Amino acid sequence: MKSTREINSLHDQYKASLRKEKRWVHFFQLLIFITFFTLWEAFSRMEWIDPLIFSSPYKVWSLFLEKVMDGTLLSHLSITVFETLLGFLIGTLLGTGLAAILWWSSLLSKILDPYLVILNAMPKVALGPILIVALGPNMTSIVAMGAIISIIITTIVVYTSFREVDPNYLKVLQTFGASRLQMFKEAILPASFPTIISTLKVNVGLSWVGVIVGEFLVSEKGLGYMIIYGFQVFNFNLVLLSLLIIAVFATIMYQLVELLERKLIKNN
Amino acid sequence: MGFLTINNIHHTFFTEKTSTTALENISLDIEEGEFISFLGPSGCGKTTLLSIIAGLFYPTSGNILLENKPIHGDTGFSIGYMLQQDYLFPWKTIEENIMLGLKLLQKDDAVSRTQALKLLGDVGLSGVEKQFPRQLSGGMRQRAALARTLAVDPKILLLDEPFSALDYQTKLKLEDLVSDTLKAFGKTAVLVTHDIGESIAMSDRVYLFTAKPGRIHKTFTIPAELRSLSPFEARNHPLYPELFQTIWKELESLEIHPGN
Ligand SMILES: Nc1ncnc2c1ncn2[C@@H]1O[C@H](COP(=O)(O)OP(=O)(O)OP(=O)(O)O)[C@@H](O)[C@H]1O
Ligand SMILES: [Mg+2]
Numbered sequence: 001m002k003s004t005r006e007i008n009s010l011h012d013q014y015k016a017s018l019r020k021e022k023r024w025v026h027f028f029q030l031l032i033f034i035t036f037f038t039l040w041e042a043f044s045r046m047e048w049i050d051p052l053i054f055s056s057p058y059k060v061w062s063l064f065l066e067k068v069m070d071g072t073l074l075s076h077l078s079i080t081v082f083e084t085l086l087g088f089l090i091g092t093l094l095g096t097g098l099a100a101i102l103w104w105s106s107l108l109s110k111i112l113d114p115y116l117v118i119l120n121a122m123p124k125v126a127l128g129p130i131l132i133v134a135l136g137p138n139m140t141s142i143v144a145m146g147a148i149i150s151i152i153i154t155t156i157v158v159y160t161s162f163r164e165v166d167p168n169y170l171k172v173l174q175t176f177g178a179s180r181l182q183m184f185k186e187a188i189l190p191a192s193f194p195t196i197i198s199t200l201k202v203n204v205g206l207s208w209v210g211v212i213v214g215e216f217l218v219s220e221k222g223l224g225y226m227i228i229y230g231f232q233v234f235n236f237n238l239v240l241l242s243l244l245i246i247a248v249f250a251t252i253m254y255q256l257v258e259l260l261e262r263k264l265i266k267n268n
Numbered sequence: 269m270g271f272l273t274i275n276n277i278h279h280t281f282f283t284e285k286t287s288t289t290a291l292e293n294i295s296l297d298i299e300e301g302e303f304i305s306f307l308g309p310s311g312c313g314k315t316t317l318l319s320i321i322a323g324l325f326y327p328t329s330g331n332i333l334l335e336n337k338p339i340h341g342d343t344g345f346s347i348g349y350m351l352q353q354d355y356l357f358p359w360k361t362i363e364e365n366i367m368l369g370l371k372l373l374q375k376d377d378a379v380s381r382t383q384a385l386k387l388l389g390d391v392g393l394s395g396v397e398k399q400f401p402r403q404l405s406g407g408m409r410q411r412a413a414l415a416r417t418l419a420v421d422p423k424i425l426l427l428d429e430p431f432s433a434l435d436y437q438t439k440l441k442l443e444d445l446v447s448d449t450l451k452a453f454g455k456t457a458v459l460v461t462h463d464i465g466e467s468i469a470m471s472d473r474v475y476l477f478t479a480k481p482g483r484i485h486k487t488f489t490i491p492a493e494l495r496s497l498s499p500f501e502a503r504n505h506p507l508y509p510e511l512f513q514t515i516w517k518e519l520e521s522l523e524i525h526p527g528n
Contacts, residue, residue: 166355168351168353168355169355169357171319171322171324171349171351171355172349172351172355172368173368173372174322174323174324175322175323175324175346175347175348175349176346176368176369176372176373176420177346177372177373178372182372186357186368186372187357190357190359191359193359265359
């Protein structure tokens with residue numbers, strides 16, 4: 001037997017080795033980041049890559065400052081973020097709601113099954129032009145794009161998880177005289193939270209795709225518009241600036257979902 | 269007329285390709301406060317019969333009366349059904365799990381909460397209210413499941429092999445605990461088991477089932493000497509091995525001449 005002191009000191013060593021590893025991981029992450037931007041800047045200045053197409057970090061940064069100063073960046077950004085959030089929420093909620101309805105009526109789920117497969121296989125962005133004609137070239141159709149792209153896949157994934165809940169939990173509830181609504185609330189939904197959260201993570205990415213494509217088509221405002229405009233006037237500084245900003249904000253949204261995950265799933 | 273009357277139950281399961289008759293001609297009477305065991309080979313329909321008694325589904329024919337009222341369609345009464353595993357909800361604390369039945373029956377007032385928590389103490393689990401099921405051992409979880417079942421004060425308790433997933437020592441202890449608790453509350457209980465010893469030690473009467481289709485083959489009444497003892501003591505009584513042999517031989521003869 002080892003004494004408590006020895007065990008404590010071993011534990012300290014273990015913790016120190018964990019910290020050390022973490023420092024190295026961070027170091028290399030930072031190294032990759034700096035190397036990437038340095039090489040990008042250097043290659044662009046030495047014209048090893050075409051600066052007109054690939055721009056350079058310095059030019060993107062100057063453009064960023066300029067756009068922040070005149071306030072246009074913020075207005076484009078806030079519009080896109082708003083549309084994405086809305087599309088994401090609508091897509092996820094409608095998808096989950098649809099899954100609940102399918103769970104409720106097994107007959108309906110059997111009837112709708114082939115249609116779900118077809119709708120899922122269909123590339124949703126191809127519906128863009130129809131949406132714009134139907135809803136008008138405005139924010140509504142962009143949000144609809146952001147939502148429609150994730151609804152069906154959410155429905156399918158969440159419904160599958162609803163069905164895979166161990167029926168014995170339902171038996172327990174049934175012996176307490178639970179109604180179907182109570183079974184849904186007490187067993188089906190909480191048991192499916194992990195799946196719902198992982199579809200949220202996928203939906204974050206999907207909504208960005210839907211909204212950016214929507215903004216390409218409507219071509220009025222937003223980061224998607226900035227990209228398509230930059231492309232048309234051959235200003236690739238603008239294109240790359242928009243791309244970088246999208247990357248940053250998509251990551252932030254993803255992190256928020258992970259935060260929600262830790263809040264919601266408290267039992268592990 | 270007994271407390272629980274099972275009248276001529278037949279049950280057949282239908283699937284697209286097959287129809288399986290799980291139960292045939294099951295009739296029996298249980299008096300209030302009795303402890304009954306269903307013993308039989310795997311697949312003889314014990315779980316099916318228990319689920320029908322629990323009102324989880326209707327039998328193909330026959331009926332079940334509790335205090336002379338048909339149980340199917342009566343939502344007012346609650347049965348306690350303990351499954352082979354505890355099926356505590358992993359995302360609920362032990363306290364929330366125990367209160368689940370009361371919550372669903374809209375009886376979760378302060379009084380029943382105190383009673384439910386006292387029940388947790390009765391099964392030797394005070395102090396774990398705020399913990400999650402995964403933090404408890406298998407035996408503790410099964411005890412928590414017992415408390416959850418008893419919390420709604422059911423008229424009858426159905427136990428489907430509740431000890432089979434536990435190690436031998438824990439199983440013996442839990443047998444005593446369940447037996448004591450049910451006696452203390454004067455509960456009527458039906459236990460499903462594979463274990464001859466368990467059925468002798470715990471119950472007042474043992475129904476031996478045959479398989480394919482499930483029928484009652486024989487009934488054994490446990491002598492009063494054993495009944496008055498706790499399950500653990502009963503296992504050490506001289507009458508116990510004798511009865512064990514009798515039931516064992518009967519089970520063996522079933523395997524040689526199935527369906528007789
Ligand atoms: N949902 C179902 N659909 C079709 N057949 C079923 C169904 N449930 C049970 N059966 C069949 O009915 C028979 C009895 O099953 P049951 O589960 O009641 O047996 P059991 O006595 O509880 O067995 P074990 O001791 O293994 O738990 C078996 O032949 C089984 O295959
Ligand atoms: Mg069974």
